[in-house]
Amino acid sequence: MMKISHVGIAVRDLAAAEAIFKKLLEDDRVHHEEVADQKVRIASFELGDSRIELTQPTESDSPISKFLEKRGEGIHHLAFEVEDVAAELARLKAKGFELIDETPRPGSHHTRIAFLHPRSTNGVLIELCQKEDH
Ligand code: ZN
8 A cells, every 4th residue: 555545525516515625725726537437527636645536426326326325425435546456456355355346447547446345444435546557
């Protein structure tokens, strides 16, 4: 695990949340992206060596929609940057962690990502995040 890549925050209204975080961080440089695989739209802010990712669902069956229904807006996940997601998944599985993704999937900012189940990590949804060579 190299560092915290980003903190994902689930929001209902991306434009409204973005306005709040622009004020909070005093930063107008926002990166917008849609991640079709997760059915979300993201507005992200660089913060030092990591990012804050505001995440709004684009479909009612998005994982973020389910989270918003159950828990409301708030911190959704913590993402750790790793060298090799597949290798980390194998290591963590062998140590008894429960995986949501058995294999890496596409993430934002040209990354390959995978989630661990919060059941095995004290209620925290953890994402592993590997930069793609491009
Ligand atoms: Zn993430």
